[in-house]
Amino acid sequence: MNDLIPLARGLYGIWLREVMRAVRDRGQLIGGVSRPLIWLLILGIGLNPYFRGEVYGEVRFVIPYTYLQFLFPAVIVLNIMYTSILFAVSVIWDREFGFLRAILVSPVPRGLILLGKILGGSTIATAHGGLVLILARFADITLSWSQVGLALLLMFGLSFGLTSFGVILAARVRSFEGFGVFSNTIILPLYFCSSSIFPLDPSLTRAQTAALYPEWLVFLVEINPITYAVDALRGVLINFHQFDPRLGPAVIIGLAVAFFFIAWLDFRRR
């Protein structure tokens, strides 16, 4: 027990540093606020009238939600994806500017150093996701406290997995230069292929869906784990599922465990 308290302080210190850094980082904060505003105000409002489930004037299916409501949970996921995956920058910063050495000579075990950093990153990402919840009223979504709590829990799980993924990326990137690319090669493709901005209609059979959308797009959406994270949040926030409701939480937990494990293997090797 006496050994655990100093270790807990170490973990807290590493977590706290990440959070403080994020609070002082104006650029990151501005991104976290402006991104959901742009997506909801411009894309959401712009496409809202066209979201009627009509195809060529013929009503094929009805989604009982407005486009803003449909988009809202996906924007939360988008905000989390940016903050989590770009957390890699913080890891590269520590490595390049020597701070990591100062932590590595301390008595905190490597696994805890990694956990502290990832928990810090997940906290920041969850907070950025939570910022979007403030806009719920505006998207015509009313939330109970239990919905908010459950949503935050899912958001934290997703943040943990994606932050670990960011750390894995950081271990494979040598410099900052490669980083602007990440947003365009990883974050946005994953986001667009997650049924975030268009629905795959659950009431249609597979064959009918394939008639509406090309096979490859449906395939990309279905193998994309982000799809199920978005679906889980839709379930909680607007009570709408396109997939088996159990899939979402399972995928989120699976991502968190798998990516943290890989990140840990990477970190231990160095």
Add this chain to the structure above:
Amino acid sequence: MTPHTASGIEIVHLSHAFAGRKVLDDISLSIEEGTSVALLGPNGAGKTTLMNILCALIKPDSGRVMLDGVDLARQPDAIRRRIGAVFQDPSLDTRLTAWENLEFNGLVYGLPRRERARRIDEVLDLVELGDWRDEIVKGFSGGMKRRLEIARALMHQPRILFLDEPTVGLDPQTRARIWSYLEHLRTHRNLTQLITTHYVEEVAGHDRICIIDRGKLLANGTPEELRARHGTSMIRCMPRDAETEAALRAAYPDIRSLAGGRLGVALASPDMLDAFLATYGTRLRQIQIDEPSLETVFLSLTGRELRDRAPGDDTAAGVGEQAI
């Protein structure tokens, strides 16, 4: 197992290789508690690798290290609590304040809140940065950052302090200040210090000097011992033409080539100087005669000049001096 009672630093037959190249070659060294040892060698001599091994950042290929009576290979965590390290490259978080950097370190070493508060005040006083505690580190000068790093390394009251080139790139005043803090720690806290440097003029104040080059420990002793044992007078000269250079090389087989086309001749006796001057005195563009000093000790042991090994650092220091 007989318990090892000696504190201080004990290095036995330490070797390490990177990609097949021997960086440390059978180093053995014993440092008593409360002494300060300067590890003198050019860049690339293996000093930083030795530091990294002593800080438990890398595992050596072979050999044994005991720090403060604890075996590094067996109890790296116990070692980590006993040592403090100041690295050559800055390792502060420049986006945080001085206080926050120290608080972070206090947390990482598991110190309780009250203890952290007390020690932060103490170490900030020591390095005279008390007035800067709530300033963001980004705005600090190089010397202030280095002082803060020393303060940070002392937060957990280590028994042994490692400093890798602590004065590189700093102006003379700051360097003198850093040496005075370290002196204070040695006399008042019995802190063992191992310091790497390639500034030969800074090593004279240490209890012992170890000269290291190409991974080998070439000499180890007090400054006086080294001067007595290895010190020779040296002629450093620049021949006027190629003909003279050829003649010099023929006359003195163990002549050394130095940077900038100069040559170095070790003087075995005063007569030798007279003979040298009589023959070559008019055929030189430049000549300098060095009394036995730590610099000539280094030169005669390694065949190299220290300063010329690190032009980048010299210019950095030069710039700092001009700025004052």
